[in-house]
Amino acid sequence: MHFDAIIIGGGAAGLFCAIEAGKLGRRVLVIERNAQVGRKVIISGGGRCNFTNLNVTAENFVSQNPHFCKSALARYTPQDFIDLVRKHKITFYEKKLGQLFCRESSLQIVEMLLAECRAAKVEIRTACSVEKVESRQNFVVTTSDGEFESPQLIIATGGSSFPKIGATDIGYRIASQFGLDVVRTRPSLVPLVFSGEGFRELAGISIDAFVTAGGKSFRENILFTHRGMSGPAILQASNYWDPDSPVSIDLLPETDARELLYRHRTDRKRLDNLLAEYLPAKAAERLFNADGSAKALFQMSEREIEIAVEKLDNWQVRFRETEGYDKAEVTLGGVSTGELSSKTLEAKKVPGLYFIGEVVDVTGWLGGYNFQWAWSSASAAAQSL
Numbered sequence: 001m002h003f004d005a006i007i008i009g010g011g012a013a014g015l016f017c018a019i020e021a022g023k024l025g026r027r028v029l030v031i032e033r034n035a036q037v038g039r040k041v042i043i044s045g046g047g048r049c050n051f052t053n054l055n056v057t058a059e060n061f062v063s064q065n066p067h068f069c070k071s072a073l074a075r076y077t078p079q080d081f082i083d084l085v086r087k088h089k090i091t092f093y094e095k096k097l098g099q100l101f102c103r104e105s106s107l108q109i110v111e112m113l114l115a116e117c118r119a120a121k122v123e124i125r126t127a128c129s130v131e132k133v134e135s136r137q138n139f140v141v142t143t144s145d146g147e148f149e150s151p152q153l154i155i156a157t158g159g160s161s162f163p164k165i166g167a168t169d170i171g172y173r174i175a176s177q178f179g180l181d182v183v184r185t186r187p188s189l190v191p192l193v194f195s196g197e198g199f200r201e202l203a204g205i206s207i208d209a210f211v212t213a214g215g216k217s218f219r220e221n222i223l224f225t226h227r228g229m230s231g232p233a234i235l236q237a238s239n240y241w242d243p244d245s246p247v248s249i250d251l252l253p254e255t256d257a258r259e260l261l262y263r264h265r266t267d268r269k270r271l272d273n274l275l276a277e278y279l280p281a282k283a284a285e286r287l288f289n290a291d292g293s294a295k296a297l298f299q300m301s302e303r304e305i306e307i308a309v310e311k312l313d314n315w316q317v318r319f320r321e322t323e324g325y326d327k328a329e330v331t332l333g334g335v336s337t338g339e340l341s342s343k344t345l346e347a348k349k350v351p352g353l354y355f356i357g358e359v360v361d362v363t364g365w366l367g368g369y370n371f372q373w374a375w376s377s378a379s380a381a382a383q384s385l
């Protein structure tokens, strides 16, 4: 059997690349190790797949080269994907901040991709695991089902997160095998674990906060967990988190903390009781009266007031590690963008070898950006096959 291109990985990027290449008349084979394609799509967005974001810019991605994603994102836009979703009569809604979710089920996105694959005559082999790749005359892919050969090979094997649904590091290994640089990988869009003693008794409590890490700030909820913190603001910050630096949390993003405390400077009530009007009471007590020795506001010295203001405005929280790939939505790092053409995603040193989707060192924010990168990078590669 002859194929113009073999795509390893039947996830978002692999399927979409196959569709776009198939529409251009290429004979394409997709190889997927799971029995079912698109398993990450199915579990994404809490089962509703946040398939894109209305406000996609290069600013929403982390990469050693922040400009790399621009070309692909400009050529296949969120509107292009929305048009496809509409063509398939999938109803969707904007949840918040431009995030588009299926109204019914993420399965509809997989069904849409499979219908498009059928129309583009894409061949898909599931339950077929790639074991190794060699470059002879063509690329030779050894799988659990035997060998396949083609002049062009697209690596769409995703990142290492959620290994229980099929993620492997084979994409990074293939890059290294061909002498391509891989930017150090780590779990991201992931809950963080406190250094030292935590706030176990606050597990389950969420607070609207302004979280800053690595110079980027996010205004969304933080959520205390048994070991650390989660919630959208912390997941977003995890993309920028440096283990050696604390994360800054503004607990009262809507309120001027200094003005509030000085306005109540002569009150007979305790600080934690005042703050219970602005924060969940349990959090106010644990964070501002942990040992039960909090004074009434009128008894607090100016220095004590200032310490409280600092903690409200700029609470410095140290995290020791992430909750790991089992809980991470994505993998930060990946195949270095310096090794790839931003126009075609082809490896500069290895003609015919492409890397698309999450395996590349382009990581989006939470909110549909990672799928948009999968669609856009897949489309960019497909145009040049």
Ligand SMILES: Cc1cc2nc3c(=O)[nH]c(=O)nc-3n(C[C@H](O)[C@H](O)[C@H](O)COP(=O)(O)OP(=O)(O)OC[C@H]3O[C@@H](n4cnc5c(N)ncnc54)[C@H](O)[C@@H]3O)c2cc1C
Residues within 6 Å of the ligand: 008, 009, 010, 011, 012, 013, 014, 031, 032, 033, 034, 037, 038, 039, 040, 041, 043, 044, 045, 046, 049, 050, 051, 052, 128, 129, 130, 131, 156, 157, 158, 159, 161, 162, 165, 166, 167, 168, 169, 170, 328, 329, 330, 356, 357, 358, 359, 367, 368, 369, 370, 371, 372, 374
């Ligand atoms: C719980 C969760 C929720 C998420 N929700 C969202 C969301 O709502 N919106 C959003 O934008 N992003 C979301 N993401 C991130 C998003 O799912 C990924 O960024 C996206 O799926 C990446 O697409 P990909 O095609 O590059 O990789 P994947 O979708 O991971 O596909 C890679 C495929 O390669 C296959 N594969 C791996 N190794 C081999 C091998 N050796 N042989 C054959 N096949 C192999 C895998 O089985 C997999 O099917 C979520 C992630 C998780 C884990």
